[in-house]
Amino acid sequence: MRLIIPLAITFTSGMIMILNFFIPHQPFALLGENLQEWYMIVASGAIFLGSANLLHVHFRKTRLKLKNWKYSPVTIVGFLVMIVLGLIYGVTENLPFDYLFMNMVAPMGATMFSLLAFFVASAAFRAFRASNWRATLLLTSAFLVMLGQVPIGAMIWDKIPLAKVWLMAIPNTAGQRAVMIGAAMGVVATSLRMIFGIERSYLGGAD
Amino acid sequence: MNRLPAVILLLLMLTAGAAMSQSGGPPPGDEVRSAALEQRVSGPMELEAVDSPDDAGGAVDINWLMEAEGTVPDSLGVIRTGPSGEEELLAVLPTGTLLYRDTTPLNGTAYSYSIVSYYGGEIAGASGEVQAVPSAQWLYRGRVGMMIILVILTGIILFYIESGKKGRELYIREIAGLAAVDDAVGRATEMGKPVLYIPGIMDMDDIQTIASMVILGRVARKTAEYGSPLLVPTSRSVVMSVAQEVVKEGYIQAGRPDAYNKENINYLTDDQFGYAAGVDGIMVREKPAAIFLLGTFYAESLILAETGRSVGAIQISGTAMPSQIPFFVAACDYTLIGEELFAASAYLSREPKLLGSLKGQDAAKLFFIILIVVGVIAATIGQFWPPLESVAEFLRDLVTVN
Numbered sequence: 068m069r070l071i072i073p074l075a076i077t078f079t080s081g082m083i084m085i086l087n088f089f090i091p092h093q094p095f096a097l098l099g100e101n102l103q104e105w106y107m108i109v110a111s112g113a114i115f116l117g118s119a120n121l122l123h124v125h126f127r128k129t130r131l132k133l134k135n136w137k138y139s140p141v142t143i144v145g146f147l148v149m150i151v152l153g154l155i156y157g158v159t160e161n162l163p164f165d166y167l168f169m170n171m172v173a174p175m176g177a178t179m180f181s182l183l184a185f186f187v188a189s190a191a192f193r194a195f196r197a198s199n200w201r202a203t204l205l206l207t208s209a210f211l212v213m214l215g216q217v218p219i220g221a222m223i224w225d226k227i228p229l230a231k232v233w234l235m236a237i238p239n240t241a242g243q244r245a246v247m248i249g250a251a252m253g254v255v256a257t258s259l260r261m262i263f264g265i266e267r268s269y270l271g272g273a274d
Numbered sequence: 275m276n277r278l279p280a281v282i283l284l285l286l287m288l289t290a291g292a293a294m295s296q297s298g299g300p301p302p303g304d305e306v307r308s309a310a311l312e313q314r315v316s317g318p319m320e321l322e323a324v325d326s327p328d329d330a331g332g333a334v335d336i337n338w339l340m341e342a343e344g345t346v347p348d349s350l351g352v353i354r355t356g357p358s359g360e361e362e363l364l365a366v367l368p369t370g371t372l373l374y375r376d377t378t379p380l381n382g383t384a385y386s387y388s389i390v391s392y393y394g395g396e397i398a399g400a401s402g403e404v405q406a407v408p409s410a411q412w413l414y415r416g417r418v419g420m421m422i423i424l425v426i427l428t429g430i431i432l433f434y435i436e437s438g439k440k441g442r443e444l445y446i447r448e449i450a451g452l453a454a455v456d457d458a459v460g461r462a463t464e465m466g467k468p469v470l471y472i473p474g475i476m477d478m479d480d481i482q483t484i485a486s487m488v489i490l491g492r493v494a495r496k497t498a499e500y501g502s503p504l505l506v507p508t509s510r511s512v513v514m515s516v517a518q519e520v521v522k523e524g525y526i527q528a529g530r531p532d533a534y535n536k537e538n539i540n541y542l543t544d545d546q547f548g549y550a551a552g553v554d555g556i557m558v559r560e561k562p563a564a565i566f567l568l569g570t571f572y573a574e575s576l577i578l579a580e581t582g583r584s585v586g587a588i589q590i591s592g593t594a595m596p597s598q599i600p601f602f603v604a605a606c607d608y609t610l611i612g613e614e615l616f617a618a619s620a621y622l623s624r625e626p627k628l629l630g631s632l633k634g635q636d637a638a639k640l641f642f643i644i645l646i647v648v649g650v651i652a653a654t655i656g657q658f659w660p661p662l663e664s665v666a667e668f669l670r671d672l673v674t675v676n
Binding site for chain 1: 329555
């Protein structure tokens with residue numbers, strides 16, 4: 068039963084969603100909508116689970132003074148302050164919750180995002196080394212794309228921006244589409260494996 | 275000076291006359307309205323009402339045109355006449371609207387529709403009446419091609435699964451990233467450092483996250499066998515719950531349930547960059563020897579992969595997001611590109627049925643390659659020879675989903 072029930076649920080839900088995609092008639096449309104709503108309800112309920120886990124892990128770390136425990140009180144205080152302010156004042160504009168979100172959370176997120184520029188530079192420095200002919204090809208095309216993106220490229224030679232457009236529109240798009248088609252095949256195969264109960268490892272040890 | 279009373283009298287008479295003329299005549303607004311109604315107001319024409327296609331019924335699509343000549347009306351009204359003959363104003367729409375969907379009719383009942391134009395609060399024009407009967411459809415017309423393809427695909431995959439079950443030898447090329455999983459876990463064990471597993475930032479309704487959970491089960495079994503701690507920070511609560519179960523089962527299968535530590539599979543935050551910051555912090559503090567980045571990633575991919583590289587970890591990444599693959603290739607030791615992520619479970623388990631599905635997946639890909647090549651040739655030669663253009667058109671329709 069430990070195996071049959073999850074497999075039956077997976078098969079039924081999977082088939083309903085496939086039929087819902089191809090058949091607009093009732094009851095498939097309604098069943099498909101209901102399943103999606105159920106997922107939303109489960110996911111919403113799981114938010115409490117996540118919050119409880121977060122508090123449990125950091126309270127435990129603080130209480131037992133585990134490695135790097137000093138960061139945990141910061142997390143707990145930040146979490147509780149945001150929750151309390153949101154519950155007392157609400158989350159609409161120009162209120163304490165919104166003020167903290169806009170002036171602390173958003174800038175911190177932007178800071179993390181901006182780090183990407185430096186990481187791109189360091190990754191590009193490593194990747195663009197002419198170690199063999201394929202790497203040289205990559206280096207050359209990357210150089211052309213970067214040069215074509217900035218005004219100095221057109222000043223050096225007016226065909227460089229055109230080369231950039233060609234590289235992005237033809238070889239790059241072809242490569243991306245190849246990856247997408249392959250991934251789509253993988254998605255279909257994985258879904259079929261799960262729906263038909265061939266792939267069972269996500270059920271843990273229920274073989 | 276003798277004329278002064280006469281002038282005052284004249285002024286008083288003029289003022290009174292003006293006041294009388296203002297209070298005695300019709301109000302200026304009515305004058306304007308009357309004048310407006312005399313103008314020709316543009317009215318609706320060529321009204322059509324059809325059953326909404328590809329739905330479960332209960333909807334009628336109404337569209338119309340407006341006369342080019344005449345004054346623009348203030349608004350438009352949609353009027354429906356039911357089977358009992360009772361007229362009902364369904365909606366008042368702003369000028370310029372040319373279509374409306376009635377979502378309230380009953381299936382199988384005939385309704386008449388007309389559009390009226392309003393000007394100055396009055397009905398200034400009306401279209402003729404048209405009839406429509408809403409009904410439910412059994413098939414999305416624009417998805418028939420996709421259904422045929424899915425049936426072919428399913429047939430191919432099931433055929434190879436059966437072949438696998440019968441014990442037919444199936445060759446699967448080596449995937450370096452997957453072959454390195456054991457080495458990565460072994461390295462972490464030798465160094466006495468933890469293994470960090472990052473399942474992407476999407477929820478369990480994303481197939482890449484599901485594929486990642488399947489690989490996590492195998493990694494968990496290995497870490498349990500080798501005795502290395504496994505850290506799984508998640509950005510979704512549902513993923514955390516599933517990951518806890520998957521890892522727990524992996525440890526049970528390896529015969530090491532005592533080594534399972536629930537606290538190591540924890541929830542950080544749903545926020546994309548908050549999660550990236552949290553995971554970066556774990557990398558810098560814990561210095562894992564092996565990092566797995568498998569699942570759906572967006573802009574945080576390079577932030578995570580570069581930080582992982584900076585702490586000297588061996589990194590195995592995999593995603594089907596085409597825009598993130600170059601970042602992983604540049605920053606990680608091994609990268610599972612697109613479909614390889616979905617092949618991991620079959621590759622690692624070597625189960626004949628799963629390998630069969632993998633072979634079927636490859637055969638299906640070959641089918642699509644042939645379809646693409648035929649389509650490209652037909653579209654190219656079709657420029658000069660029209661019969662081939664229709665072949666290209668057919669293939670285009672087949673793979674287009676509406």
